[in-house]
Amino acid sequence: MNSRAAAAILALLSTLSLLAFAYMLRQLSFVSIGLAAHNEVEQQLRQSLDDQKKLARLDPGAGPRYRERFDSVVTLLGHLRVVELNRRDVTRQVEQLLLGVVGLILACGSALYLLERRAREQRLVRLETAVAALSRGESEIVLGERRSDVIGRIAAAVERSARAAAQDRRRLRYLEHLSAWQEAARRHAHEMRTPLTAARMDVERFTATVQQQLPGLTPEIDAAKTSLLEELDRLREFTRSFTSFATIPKPRPRPMDLQRFVTEFCETFAPAWPKLKLAVSHRSHEPYAVSADGEMLRQVLVNLTNNSALAIGDREGTVTFTLSHTGELITLDVTDTGPGILPEIRNRLFEPYTTSRGIGEGMGLGLAISKKILLDHGGDLDSADGDAGGATFRLTLPALAPAPETAP
Amino acid sequence: MLLALLAFGAGGSVPRPKATVARNGALTVTLPAALLQSREIRQQLTSGLTTVFVLTVTASGDGGTAKGGARIDVRLDLWEEKYLVTVLEPTGQERKLTFAGEAALAKWWSETPVPVTAPRKYGQTVDVEVKLKMLPFSSQEQSDTQRWLSRTLSRGRAPSGEFTPAQSAEILRIIVETSVRRRPLLEYHWSVRAIREAAR
Numbered sequence: 001m002n003s004r005a006a007a008a009i010l011a012l013l014s015t016l017s018l019l020a021f022a023y024m025l026r027q028l029s030f031v032s033i034g035l036a037a038h039n040e041v042e043q044q045l046r047q048s049l050d051d052q053k054k055l056a057r058l059d060p061g062a063g064p065r066y067r068e069r070f071d072s073v074v075t076l077l078g079h080l081r082v083v084e085l086n087r088r089d090v091t092r093q094v095e096q097l098l099l100g101v102v103g104l105i106l107a108c109g110s111a112l113y114l115l116e117r118r119a120r121e122q123r124l125v126r127l128e129t130a131v132a133a134l135s136r137g138e139s140e141i142v143l144g145e146r147r148s149d150v151i152g153r154i155a156a157a158v159e160r161s162a163r164a165a166a167q168d169r170r171r172l173r174y175l176e177h178l179s180a181w182q183e184a185a186r187r188h189a190h191e192m193r194t195p196l197t198a199a200r201m202d203v204e205r206f207t208a209t210v211q212q213q214l215p216g217l218t219p220e221i222d223a224a225k226t227s228l229l230e231e232l233d234r235l236r237e238f239t240r241s242f243t244s245f246a247t248i249p250k251p252r253p254r255p256m257d258l259q260r261f262v263t264e265f266c267e268t269f270a271p272a273w274p275k276l277k278l279a280v281s282h283r284s285h286e287p288y289a290v291s292a293d294g295e296m297l298r299q300v301l302v303n304l305t306n307n308s309a310l311a312i313g314d315r316e317g318t319v320t321f322t323l324s325h326t327g328e329l330i331t332l333d334v335t336d337t338g339p340g341i342l343p344e345i346r347n348r349l350f351e352p353y354t355t356s357r358g359i360g361e362g363m364g365l366g367l368a369i370s371k372k373i374l375l376d377h378g379g380d381l382d383s384a385d386g387d388a389g390g391a392t393f394r395l396t397l398p399a400l401a402p403a404p405e406t407a408p
Numbered sequence: 409m410l411l412a413l414l415a416f417g418a419g420g421s422v423p424r425p426k427a428t429v430a431r432n433g434a435l436t437v438t439l440p441a442a443l444l445q446s447r448e449i450r451q452q453l454t455s456g457l458t459t460v461f462v463l464t465v466t467a468s469g470d471g472g473t474a475k476g477g478a479r480i481d482v483r484l485d486l487w488e489e490k491y492l493v494t495v496l497e498p499t500g501q502e503r504k505l506t507f508a509g510e511a512a513l514a515k516w517w518s519e520t521p522v523p524v525t526a527p528r529k530y531g532q533t534v535d536v537e538v539k540l541k542m543l544p545f546s547s548q549e550q551s552d553t554q555r556w557l558s559r560t561l562s563r564g565r566a567p568s569g570e571f572t573p574a575q576s577a578e579i580l581r582i583i584v585e586t587s588v589r590r591r592p593l594l595e596y597h598w599s600v601r602a603i604r605e606a607a608r
Contacts, residue, residue, distance in 0.1 A: 049486060067487060074456050074486055075552070078545070081455050082553040082588060085544050090587040 007114060014106040021102055022095060045077050123151050130158050139166030171375055174350070178372055181352040186246035192239045196232060203228050245352065245365045251293035251376050255400055258288040258330060262321045265301050273309045275316045282323040288330050289400040296373045300381070303366035304334045304393050311338035311391065325399065329379070332395040341383055341391045349383055422446075426521075427465070427536040427602035433527035435467050435476065435602060437538055441518030444510075448594055452544055453491075453510075458483040460543040460590075465524045467602065470531020476524040481546060482513070497523050534602035541592040554588050 049070060056066040083090070123145070130141050141162035145155035207225040211218050259282050266278035282288070301321075308319045322333040341349065348354050352368040367381070374381040379397040423440035430436050439461075443449060452459045464477040479496040491507040493516070507513040545553075 053487065070487055075556075078455070078457050078549055079553045079556045081457055082545050082549060083557070085591075085593070086588045089589060089591070093587045 006117065007110075010110050010113065014103075014110060017106065018099060018103060022099055042077065042080065045073050045080075048073050049077075120151065123155075127151060127155055127158065130155065130162075134158055134162050134165070137165070137169075138162070139169070167380075171380070174371070175375060178352070178368060181368070182246045182248070185242040185352075189239045189242035189246060192235065192242075196235055196239060200229065200232050203232070241365060245369055248369055248372050248376075249296075251296050251373065253291040253293050253377065255289060255291050256294060258290050258292070258332060258397070259323050261292075261294065261297065262301070262323065262332065265298060266321065269302065269305070273305060275314070276305070276309055276312070277316070277318045278305070279318060279320045280323075281320055286325070288323050288325075290330055290397040291400050292377055292397060293373075297377075300370040300373050300395065301334070303370045307366065308334075308336035308338055308391070312336065317390075326396070328399055329396045330399045332397075333384075333392055334395070335392040336390040338390045340389055346383065350381070422596060424598050424600050425538050425540075427467075427534070427538065427600045428521055429530050429534060429602050429604045430521070430523070430527075431605050433529060434523045435465065435474070435525040435530070435534070435536065436521030436523050437463060437465060437478075437536075438519070438521045439463075439517055439540070441514050443540075443596075444514050444517055446594075449542065452542070452593065453482060454484055455544075456484060456486050457544060457549055458546040460546055462541045462543065462592075463522065463524060464539045464541075466537040467525065467530070467534050468537075469534040469602075471529055471534075472531075474525050474528060474530075476526070478522050478524050480522065495522060498526055499523070530602070536600050536602050538596075538598045538600060540594075540596040540598075542594040543590045544593045545590065547590065550588055550590055554586075557588065 052066045052070040052073070056063045056070075059066075126143060130143055133141055139162050141159055143155040143159060145152040203225060207221050210221050214221070259280070263280050266280055270276075270278050305319055308317070317337040319337075320333075320335045322335065324331050324333075345354055350367050350371045353364045354367070371381040374395055374397070377397055379395065382394050382396075384392040384394055423442050425440055426438040428436045428438070444453070449459070459482045461480040461482070462477065463480070465475070467474045467476070476498045478498060481494040481496075483492050484490075485492055489509070491510070491513045493505040493507065493513070495503045495505070497503070505516065507516060
């Protein structure tokens, strides 16, 4: 039904209601006034007048009393006659008032209905536009629906879908990007591993030969050999890092209580960073059940805590692990009391080989590996500003749905 | 209103009033006795209420145009069975008369000229537009009835101020009170030529 038809039906119904109401009102008012001004009433009152006069003549002593009654009846008769003469005016005014009130109610109701209908159509148009945008792959969809009716719920679902799709696209882009870096690292590691092994063997063989022929130079040759092997070890460690980054294994998740896991991590690994205090904070007494590969998750926490320790330096500091539920996700905020993330690297923090440390002090692969691990778990790793000015990294993992209860 | 229209339409069947320029220069109107014989007026006259006749005239002729009028209140005293008449003239003078019965009233009505303008100089020919309205009750009776309605309709109200259906109808009470108005029950309109009263 279009708006015009709805408005016509509404107007017709309103008119019929008003007419029916007016008819009933007229009948009722005529009955009520007609009763008061009925001919029989007047006749009885006039008869009463005659009676009073006769009584006064028969009993002159009580004349004033009868006269008083007589005057009262005359006054009443006059009032009734005036009301009778104004019957139509009184009825019309009452009708006009009540019809006005009913008409106003009907008009307001109709206006509200039409406004609501118009607003609903506008909301539907906005929803259609949003759904079309969603189908085109747009991610910035904000409908701003505050009502919780069907349209409001659909709008909220569209917004959620757009956000989820945008997040999936970001993850996909990141993983594709990371995959390219991993392939490059794998090739570098492969290319470097063989010459490094050969070089190490050559150093061993060369020093042994020289020592046989020049026994008097043994201390110098040992020192040179040690120095060369240390450099080769560094290169081998460098290659191992490449290999580790290139071959991040698939997680083997198992259900776990994340709060318990983090608490155990803090207790076990506290001695590794003597100047750091590791603290656990949680905002719910519910278990933080997730499905995760404990070893890989531990690697992430080690990476993050290690970064915090390096950022804090020789000072004493605190790393706080804060757990919370956010909808269907469980978040773990890792916040330190360090100087925070440098603004110049904030946007590419999770790209491989991004580091604020000097050359030779780290490859800048830890955060990339950690993010990859979280993405492989269906979660994410992101950065945020800490409340106290330090760095905060937020780990998100899907909450594990509680197992359905079975009947005993 | 319907009655008034019918009366106006039937105005031609009622004998015309007589307009006279008195010797002192005042214009007078003598109303026809047949008016009092009409059913509506008889019913009204015997109701005990004050029937108000409002007479307005517009006289035009060689001497210019003059407007004037008078008011005649007639009330039957039901105890004494006498007609009490008050005539308010354009000069502001008020005359009170008493008639023992309907016949005496009709005689006075049809024979007594009622001054409708103050004395002035009229031309040779004076054409007079006469309008007569009959109001069914006086303004005093209107006020009395409004007060009576107010008292009667307010009797259902609780003195403690608690809500009653009668209280909710307060607005209706006010409307009923204010709806009581004086509207002409009959209206007549005649055009007559004034005659001059013979000099002594």
